Amino acid sequence: MLKNFCKLFVNMGYSGFMINLDEAINLYKISTSVMREKNYEKILSIYNDCFQGKVANLFFNFAGTREFLENERRGLFSYQALKSRLETNKFETLEVRDFAQPVIRLMPLSHNEIFVLLKKLKLIFDYNYKTEIDISDNDIQQFMEEIFNKPGASEFLTPREVIRDFLNILNIIRQNPSIDKNILFGEIEISDERPDELSLINSIEEL
Numbered sequence: 001m002l003k004n005f006c007k008l009f010v011n012m013g014y015s016g017f018m019i020n021l022d023e024a025i026n027l028y029k030i031s032t033s034v035m036r037e038k039n040y041e042k043i044l045s046i047y048n049d050c051f052q053g054k055v056a057n058l059f060f061n062f063a064g065t066r067e068f069l070e071n072e073r074r075g076l077f078s079y080q081a082l083k084s085r086l087e088t089n090k091f092e093t094l095e096v097r098d099f100a101q102p103v104i105r106l107m108p109l110s111h112n113e114i115f116v117l118l119k120k121l122k123l124i125f126d127y128n129y130k131t132e133i134d135i136s137d138n139d140i141q142q143f144m145e146e147i148f149n150k151p152g153a154s155e156f157l158t159p160r161e162v163i164r165d166f167l168n169i170l171n172i173i174r175q176n177p178s179i180d181k182n183i184l185f186g187e188i189e190i191s192d193e194r195p196d197e198l199s200l201i202n203s204i205e206e207l
Contacts, residue, residue: 006058016057024064028074040079047085047102069103109159111148115140117159118166125170133173139181143169146185 006017030036043062049055068075069086077083088105089098109117118140126132147153147162169184 003055003058006055010057016059018059018061020061020063022063024062025068028064028068028071036074037079040076040082043076044079044081044085047082051085051102066105111144114159114162115144117163118144121163121166122170125167125174129174131174133170134177135170135173135181140166142182143185143188147188150188 002017002019009017027036027039030039046060050058050060064076070077072078072083076086086103088103089101092098092101094107119137122133122135122140143166144162147157147165150157165188169181172184173179173181
């Protein structure tokens, strides 16, 4: 069906069909090994069709965690045919990347990159609400210092939580212009927001 859709879109004038499959960790969470393997067989079939030239103009993107990929009991590497195809190029380093291989590992955002991201988000926020929040570059730096120096930040903090807290603060300031932003920065808390199911799976495997 997807191959036929792809042919249809190309005939309509598009260059191809791109399919994004997010949260692939849900395959990892399937408790029955037989069901997991059936899903992994389908992924192998997709891989083979794409890399053996059986389809054209079709792109699949699976987004998953390292655990989903490398865990040899439940992840893709538990399926030997996939493991042999998806192992990272051994010549790749942090400085020399290979973006032609099947698995592209995303590097964590640096603090400088997060700073630029928050500045852009502030511009988008102001544009969307037709306002101009009183948050300077120094304020963004202060916000980052507060959140990244909190206990647990190095273990649990992700860009998602940073963005969420930053936008929440912008919303509070937008609706309460007289509030002291330094007080808001000081109220930031860090918590473990990993899914309970994944934490339970990891605990069981450690046992």
